[in-house]
Amino acid sequence: xxxxxRLLLAATGAAALVTVVAVPANAATTSTTATVxxxxxxxxxxxxxxxxxxxxxPGSTATGTLSGVEVSDQRAGILGWATTAAISDFxxxxxxxxxxADAVGFTSSTxxxxxxxxxxxxxxxxxxxxxxxxxxxxxxxxxxWDQTVNVAIPSDxxxxxxxxxxxTYSVL
Amino acid sequence: MKQRSGMAIGLVLAALLSASAVxxxxxxxxxxxxxxxxAADSGIGIxxxxxxxxxxxxxxxxxxxxxxxxxxxxTTIQRRVRVRNGTDTAQSIAVYPAAAxxxxxxxxxxxxxxxxxxxxxxxxxxxxxxxxxxxxxxxLVTIAVxxxxxxxxxxxxxxxxxxxxRPSAGADAHHPSITSISRVGVRTYLSVGxxxxxxxxxxxxxxxxxxxxxxxxxxxAAVENTGGRAIDLSGTLSLSGGPAGLNAGPFPTERIVTLxxxxxxxxxxxLSASLPRGPxxxxxxxxxxxxxxxxxxxxxxxxxxxxxxxxxxxxxSGRELAWIIGGGIAVxxxxxxxxxxxxxxxxxxxxxxxx
Numbered sequence: 001x002x003x004x005x006r007l008l009l010a011a012t013g014a015a016a017l018v019t020v021v022a023v024p025a026n027a028a029t030t031s032t033t034a035t036v037x038x039x040x041x042x043x044x045x046x047x048x049x050x051x052x053x054x055x056x057x058p059g060s061t062a063t064g065t066l067s068g069v070e071v072s073d074q075r076a077g078i079l080g081w082a083t084t085a086a087i088s089d090f091x092x093x094x095x096x097x098x099x100x101a102d103a104v105g106f107t108s109s110t111x112x113x114x115x116x117x118x119x120x121x122x123x124x125x126x127x128x129x130x131x132x133x134x135x136x137x138x139x140x141x142x143x144x145w146d147q148t149v150n151v152a153i154p155s156d157x158x159x160x161x162x163x164x165x166x167x168t169y170s171v172l
Numbered sequence: 173m174k175q176r177s178g179m180a181i182g183l184v185l186a187a188l189l190s191a192s193a194v195x196x197x198x199x200x201x202x203x204x205x206x207x208x209x210x211a212a213d214s215g216i217g218i219x220x221x222x223x224x225x226x227x228x229x230x231x232x233x234x235x236x237x238x239x240x241x242x243x244x245x246x247t248t249i250q251r252r253v254r255v256r257n258g259t260d261t262a263q264s265i266a267v268y269p270a271a272a273x274x275x276x277x278x279x280x281x282x283x284x285x286x287x288x289x290x291x292x293x294x295x296x297x298x299x300x301x302x303x304x305x306x307x308x309x310x311x312l313v314t315i316a317v318x319x320x321x322x323x324x325x326x327x328x329x330x331x332x333x334x335x336x337x338r339p340s341a342g343a344d345a346h347h348p349s350i351t352s353i354s355r356v357g358v359r360t361y362l363s364v365g366x367x368x369x370x371x372x373x374x375x376x377x378x379x380x381x382x383x384x385x386x387x388x389x390x391x392x393a394a395v396e397n398t399g400g401r402a403i404d405l406s407g408t409l410s411l412s413g414g415p416a417g418l419n420a421g422p423f424p425t426e427r428i429v430t431l432x433x434x435x436x437x438x439x440x441x442x443l444s445a446s447l448p449r450g451p452x453x454x455x456x457x458x459x460x461x462x463x464x465x466x467x468x469x470x471x472x473x474x475x476x477x478x479x480x481x482x483x484x485x486x487x488x489s490g491r492e493l494a495w496i497i498g499g500g501i502a503v504x505x506x507x508x509x510x511x512x513x514x515x516x517x518x519x520x521x522x523x524x525x526x527x
Contacts, residue, residue: 040236044219047259048336048352064350072216077233078406080428086283087350118424128283135406136424149350168353172272172281172329 041075041140045083045171051149059155065148071171072142073117073134080117080135083171085147086128092160099163101127103152108132108145115141216258218265220332220356223252223310234404234461238359239313239330242369242401246319253358254310255332257303263334265301267311269294272327272359274402277429277437281329281357290326290362293317301332315362323365325402325433329357361402370400372460374431376467379454381474389443389473391423393456397431403460405429409441411471413453420447425458449473 046069056062073081085106090099108121108131116138122130132145149167222236229235239251257263271288272281285291297312313330333355363369380392397403406429408422426440439458454471457464 040222040225042219042221042254042256043237043356044256044258045217045354045356047217047263047334048354050336051350051352053350066352070216072219074219075221075237077237079233079237079404080406082278084281120427130278133427135427164349164351166351166353168283168355170281170283170331170355170357172279172357172359 041073041077043075043081043171044072045169046070048169051167053149053151056151056153058153058157058159060153062151062153063148065146067146068144069147069169070142070144071132071134072140073115073137074140076139078137080133080137081171082130082134083132083169084128085124085131085149086168086170087149088127088166090151090163090165092158092163094162095158095160097158097160099151099154099157101165103154105150105152106131107148107150109147111143111145113141113143115139117141117143119143119145121145218263218332218334218354218356219256219258220330220358221254221256222358223254224250232461238361239315240361241315242363242365242367243315243317244366245317245321245364248314248316250315251313252310253313253330253332254308255301255303256308257305257334259334260305262302262304265303265309266333267296267299267301267330268333269296269313269328269330269360270357272329274327274430274432274435277431278427279327279359279402279404279430281331281359288326288328290315290328290360293321294328294330294360296330315360317362317364321364325361325363325400327402328360328362330360331355331357363401365400370433372401372403372463373397373399374403374405374458374460374463374465376456376458376465379456379467379469379471381471383474383476386445387476388445389447390426391441391443391454391456391471393439393441393458393467394436395429395431395439395458396436397433400433402430402432403463405431405439405458405460407439407456407458407464409443409454409456411443411447411450411452411454414450415448418448420444420452443473447473449475 049066051064051066053062053064069083071081071083087101087104089101091097104127106124106129108123110121111119111132113119116136117134118136119132119134121132124131131147132143134141134143222239225235226241229240232240234240241249243249253267255265255267257265268285269291270282270284271286271291272279274280293315295314295316297314301309301311303309333353336352374395374397377394377396380394381389382392383389391409395405406425406427408424410422411420414420423441423443426442429437429439431437441456450472452471453468455466455468457466459465
């Protein structure tokens with residue numbers, strides 16, 4: 001066999017190898033993670049309800065309670081969850097004034113728990129924080145509690161009836 | 173309309189006490205869940221679940237509930253999520269990513285739609301889903317990691333959110349109120365790096381028995397995330413070999429402790445106040461997903477009124493073992509080298525003296 005022919009064969013072989021190797025390599029760069037469809041369990045929280053605060057004079061505390069906040073963890077695992085509450089500043093369109101959210105506190109009742117979980121309430125004195133934390137979870141669990149929101153009205157607050165704020169419950 | 177004028181000027185916040193103080197818009201509780209089947213309306217309020225998980229981590233419970241992946245820069249991954257409206261009315265559900273962080277041993281989703289580097293890579297196919305009552309809708313989360321992304325792990329959450337309608341509409345448009353938002357999220361731990369990414373590992377270095385102000389004993393385990401990925405630690409402590417052969421436990425950890433790579437933290441196990449002081453043979457097992465570590469140590473609870481006693485684990489930690497083995501080999505090599513040197517010196521001297 002001629003040397004040139006050998007070289008040609010070798011070159012062809014090398015080219016073929018490169019092609020074979022290159023195709024899957026290209027395919028791999030578009031998506032490296034193969035996924036499978038699973039029916040994982042769901043984490044859910046009760047729908048938001050209107051929270052209304054009782055009337056309060058400046059210098060006192062306005063209080064409102066949201067009953068029956070519920071978290072349902074159907075993920076059938078051991079991962080816990082934490083529910084945090086966060087509140088924005090109270091603003092009034094008529095007086096264009098603000099009651100800062102740092103005057104807000106949250107207190108939670110002890111949760112009624114179904115399933116195996118330890119759900120610990122914690123009081124929050126800041127604009128946001130964990131109000132209920134579920135640990136030692138085994139399988140599906142639900143927790144229901146009452147959430148009280150206290151707003152300390154500064155004594156220099158301007159009177160208005162249209163103060164509004166946004167209260168967010170997050171479960172993660 | 174002018175009902176409001178009756179209110180004193182000093183009234184800052186006036187409103188009705190939540191008249192509808194009932195559990196809001198729950199699915200009919202009379203239909204029991206048939207063993208956690210996927211009945212569309214078996215839940216409450218708003219729910220989210222993962223539909224895709226990486227084939228490689230099917231057995232990892234964390235990967236079933238969270239988006240956890242390691243990808244090289246320039247990669248795009250996609251995951252489907254199913255969002256369920258468990259209320260009695262059609263809802264517009266917002267689906268969006270927001271920043272999250274690991275702080276104080278917890279995974280914390282930031283408020284609102286706070287952005288971070290990871291959220292800038294995440295897009296949601298349908299940011300606003302219209303879902304009928306007791307129905308579900310699927311959404312597609314795409315994470316496009318740019319080619320310029322640096323190595324490391326980043327955190328975010330993908331949220332599904334519903335807002336309460338503006339309260340008491342009609343009676344008084346200017347009624348003071350709080351708009352409520354409920355949102356439920358999927359944690360996202362995304363590591364950027366080549367191959368399968370850095371290894372996950374952690375070490376338990378010591379156990380401390382202590383009492384809190386109420387006199388309740390706790391065992392505190394000092395843990396360190398020695399790997400390259402965040403971990404969510406929980407587990408149990410078993411006590412055995414106590415006074416009169418008592419066994420106690422298992423006692424669960426107080427909460428799940430999330431540690432970023434390189435971070436140190438404490439895992440607390442509350443014990444019963446009625447436990448005798450010991451000494452106990454304590455065995456603590458902590459796990460994060462499929463990763464698990466145990467240590468055993470002899471623990472004596474502090475006397476009432478005392479604060480703490482710390483003990484090192486009875487077994488050898490990995491690092492100590494590495495020092496022993498590595499150090500041993502080093503010493504052996506030095507000894508052999510010295511032996512050869514001495515033998516050579518003796519032989520050469522003999523040869524010289526023979527001459």
